[in-house]
Amino acid sequence: MRLTDETMKTHLRSRHIAYLLDELCIELGFCLPPDEQMRLQDEPPEDVDAFTDAVFRAEGLEPTANLQLRHQVRAKVAGWFERIGGG
Numbered sequence: 001m002r003l004t005d006e007t008m009k010t011h012l013r014s015r016h017i018a019y020l021l022d023e024l025c026i027e028l029g030f031c032l033p034p035d036e037q038m039r040l041q042d043e044p045p046e047d048v049d050a051f052t053d054a055v056f057r058a059e060g061l062e063p064t065a066n067l068q069l070r071h072q073v074r075a076k077v078a079g080w081f082e083r084i085g086g087g
Contacts, residue, residue, distance in 0.1 A: 012082055014041040020080040024055060028072055032058045048078045 006011035018041055032040070036058035044053040052074040056063040063070055 013044070016084040017041045017044055020077065021055075024073060024076055028069070028076070030055055030059050030073065039078065048074060048081050051081070052077050060087075 009036065018037070021030075021032060021037050022034065032055070039053060040051075040058065045054050052070065053063040055073055055077070056065075
């Protein structure tokens with residue numbers, strides 16, 4: 001099987017998202033169920049705020065329930081998006 005540039009980019013991005021989710025779990029306690037992790041890796045929201053909201057919802061929380069915590073999660077997501085070129 002020959003990997004196209006887009007397939008390789010998606011794989012790399014998926015791997016980086018897995019690292020982001022691990023970091024969110026270890027540092028902020030957002031340890032998502034495996035099916036939610038896979039969903040975010042397979043079809044990640046395209047911007048920082050949408051991804052942050054998706055993490056909260058996957059954790060069973062409202063994104064606006066704790067604005068200080070949302071700010072912390074958003075900062076981690078934004079840093080990773082900058083690293084992987086996702087926004």
